[in-house]
Amino acid sequence: MKIIKNSLALVGIVCVSGLFIFAMQKSPEPESDDALSDYLLGKDDPIVNNYNVYALEMPKDLNFAGEAVPINDPDIYERMDRELLVNTYWQSNGLLMFKRAKKYFPIIEPILKKNGIPDDFKYLAVIESGLIQTAKSPAGASGMWQIMAATGRENGLEVNSNVDERYNIEKATEVACDYLKNAKDNLGSWTKAAAAYNAGNAGVSRRLEEQKVASYYDLLLGEETGRYVFRIVALKEILSNPDKYGFNFNKSHLYKEVPTYKVKVDTAVTDFAQFAKQFGINYKILKLHNPWLRESFLNNSSKKLYEIEIPEKGYYKTLP
Structure with a gap:
């Protein structure tokens, strides 16, 4: 059963304009309005003009749901580095994730805990929908957990033109938990269960068998599923360590859940x-x-x- 066809991947798509990647670090301001205009239009080389962009130190203990990310493997290191860089330097999107997480994580976390799902899976919802409750993909996956209509109905959600419970955070989170528990039972690890949320149980199982490996990190996969777990881990790392990654805000900036x-x-x-x-x-x-x-x-x-x-x-x- 495939819960998703195409996730929105709202987190992890780098802005190509070049604007976002220079905002976080404390760099010299353009000296005049003309200089600022040239900078925003990309006419000046930011490196030549000291608009500093810093490489990131790779964390030593990255894991997903307690399962270590094998960053000593050079391929895994580069793929993890890519997601950390992309999501660190897309500052506007990153700040929105911090703001929305304060509002929605308190709803998601107790449901995950009640169902025995590791807390790290809340970051799966982040990469699926950007924590937008009304998100909808071109393939028709909807809600914060990006559930397909057929999957929702199969798991007890009412889905029609009048009522669509995929947009009910509590009920959709319960469905996601059921899917993930089943995937973990079938595939044997939480990392592979996360990948199955994107590619389906059968899809991940078939590729493991075809390629004669046992780990997600050893699989050769398509672009979306191949980046999927790395995106989750990157968002977990960044949202757990705002100061480390240069995100500056205080509690008053975060969105609040309305009772x-x-x-x-x-x-x-x-x-x-x-x-x-x-x-x-x-x-x-x-x-x-x-x-x-x-x-x-x-x-x-x-x-x-x-x-x-x-x-x-x-x-x-x-x-x-």
Whole structure:
């Protein structure tokens, strides 16, 4: 079973303009507006003009879910170095990951723990969606965990034009946990289970057999799956050590989770805009907290019990 066709890979695609890679280190400012314009347009050579870009020291103890990354292998070293560099010097994207992680990791972490999934898998969600709750890939994988529609339905999620529970973080995380546990049982390691999230259990198993090796790190794979675990490890390393990689922020810069309570609904809702007004919010705010509600109404002909999240008072401007 393949949970993903094409992950968004929002983290790990370097910006080619050259703008982002010079912002982090404390380099000399251009001396005039003209110099700044030339710099932004790429007319000046940043190395010649002392816009410093620094190589990174390879950490000695990189691991994923307790399984060591064999960086003594020169191929593994270069692939790991690539992901660390790409993600360190894409500063705007990196700062967004720090900001979103503060908001969403507290939701994901206890679900992983409850299911016996190593905490490192929260970084898989980072590379899949950039922690964007409403992310959707060209192949149709959706939500923070980028689950395909068929996979969602096979694992108990409601997926249709009216309700799509792939956009429900809690439920989607549960599905991801089930998939990962199954992959670990089938393939024998958490590293290979992570790779299987991208390439499928059968895909990873077949390649291991064809190439007569036992480790993900010994496989020759396509570009996406071949970089997949290295991206996860890179984001784990960077998000765990902001100061080490030059990311400067304080707690006030990070996004906060808005406290909510759940309202149970077991009937149809004809107008969510009117429904939202009962709780002092508008339709936009209702959808921000419940992106799995895909339309402005709820059919619910089966009388299914849904739980709709409503933000606590005082966090948004209340309606008159």
